Amino acid sequence: MKAIIQTGFAVATLFFSGSAAFATTTYLSCEFPTSKGIPQVFNFALDEAAGTFGVYVPASGSQRMEKGTFAGGKASLNEGSVAWEIDIAKGSVIRDQRMVGEKDGGTCKTISHARSGFEE
Template structure:
């Protein structure tokens, strides 16, 4: 391998972040009943996927997400999500009823996330 080719490959791999591991988060929304609503997320920027897991029901789904400027977002039609990774905040836009709320997030392990491997 020539030096310039090797240097180009190193720059591509180190600068792209394409091989970063997925990020797993657990996020809580306040609920009038007193029990927080919990959602877990699996964010994989290199695969462009955004996973949503609801521990209370066991519902799990993954779709193509958008990743830019330290934020991850997913539009599911009736509900849209936006997570600011630096601030640890998630915004849930319940488009079907015209309401938005926000929750707080923290990083968890893949094992704690509840996502099927």
């Protein structure tokens, strides 16, 4: 009986831990250095399970959610004039501003949903 209870507990633990990890959205705040010394900030909502990549610009309040690409611990989004690539584990982001032919990089940190600026 004890073995059955332990096995049931182990299965339940795997089920709930796997489903919680699968359904989690990662919220990041990323900063790009500027010549003025005030960083440019973008917040991101990355949901690999749903395949969505959200971009929020705190300075303007602009928010958008698109289908992104997820592979090898990285998330990417091609918006045409701008492409983003985030290395989630390293906490880094590359912004390819195709409209002006410039690439730059920034640093990211994990934040809560409440601090992200994204609506439910």
